[in-house]
Amino acid sequence: STKPVRIAVTGAAGQVSYALLYRIASGEMLGKDQPVILQLLELPNEKAQAALKGVMMELEDCAFPLLYGMEAHSDPAVAFKDTEYALLVGSRPRGPGMERTELLAANAQIFTAQGKALDAVASRNVKVLVVGNPANTNAWIAMQSAPSLPRENFTAMLRLDHNRALSQLAARMGKPVSLIKCLAVWGNHSSTMYPDYRFASMEGESVKDIINDDAWYKDVFLPTVAKRGAAIIEARGQSSAGSAATAVIDHMRDWVMGTQGRWVTMGVPSNGEYDIPKNVVFGYPVTCSGGKYTIVEGLKFDDEFSQDRIERTLAELISEQDAVKHLL
C-alpha cells in the first residue's frame, strides 16, 4: 500500500532511538514500499526537545523516499494519535541511590499515562512494543491501562536476548546463526531469563547433542547471555544501542511480515500457557503469520533445571507486578 502508516517512538532522542529511526525511515522495519510518518515523543524539557529537533534535522538530511512526515511531541495523548505502531523506548533509568521499588514506581507512572493515551487515541489495531526497562512489567502496565485495546497487541522486547543467545550458540558450533532453529528464551527481560536450547536444531540435528557439553551450557553460555548487557556497558561505556535497535526491527518486522514457521522470542501476555498466570507479560517462543503471533505450545518441562529456571523468572515478574499494582 502507498498510504503512509503512523509510527510513534518514545525516547526518540535517546541512543537506542538514534540507532533505530534511520532504519525505520529507510524501510527496514515495514518494507521498502511502505511510507511512514514518525510521531516522536520526548520529555517536555528544553534539552530533550532540542536534541529531538537535532535528530529530526538529520533524518531530514537523509532524504528518505519513504519518510512522508515527522512530528515532535511532548504529550503522549497527541503523539499516539492514530498510530498503528508504538515503540515505547523511553523510560526512567535508575538514578544514583534509587531503590528498585522507586524505579518501578516511576515507570509505572510513565506507562500508565502512555497506556491511557494509546487507549484514547491510537489506532484500534496498534501494535505496541515496549523496550524501556523493566520492559515486561512496563508492557503489562500499559496493557492494563488500555482496556479498550486488544491485550495481545502489547508486547515486550526479548529479541535482543534471543539474538544474543543465537550468536553464542552459533559461535560455539562454528556455524552461521541462520542455521539454528527453534531456540526459546523464557520469562523476564532481565538476568533471570532462561535461554533454552533443548528444542533447538541445526540442519536437522539437536543443538544440545552437537554441543554435548552441559557444563559449558550452564556455566558459560547462560551467564554470558544473562550478563551481556553489563559486559557491553563495561566495554563501551554505554548500554547496548545498535543491537537493541536491530532487535526492535527484527521483532516488529517478524510480527508484521511473519516468520514462515521460524520460532522467535517475544514477551507477550500469557493466556495461561505453561502455567504462567494470565496477563503476565512473559518471554515465549512464538511464530508469526498474518500480523499475529502464536505461542508455541506443547513443549515439555520434564527436567528440574528448566522448571526451576521458569519458576525463578516468573517469581521476579510477579514481584515486579506486586510492587506496582496499587499504582494502576
Ligand code: NAX
Ligand atoms: P537513553 O537514556 O539514551 O534514552 C532514553 C530517552 O527516553 C531519553 O532521551 C529520555 O529523555 C527519554 N524519556 C524518558 N522518559 C520519557 C517519557 N516518559 N516519555 C518520552 N521520552 C522519555 O536510553 P537508551 O539507551 O536509548 O535506552 C532506552 C531504554 O531501553 C532504557 O530503558 C533501557 O533500559 C532499555 N533497553 C532495553 C532493552 C531490551 O532488550 N528490552 C535493550 C536496550 C536498552 O538497554
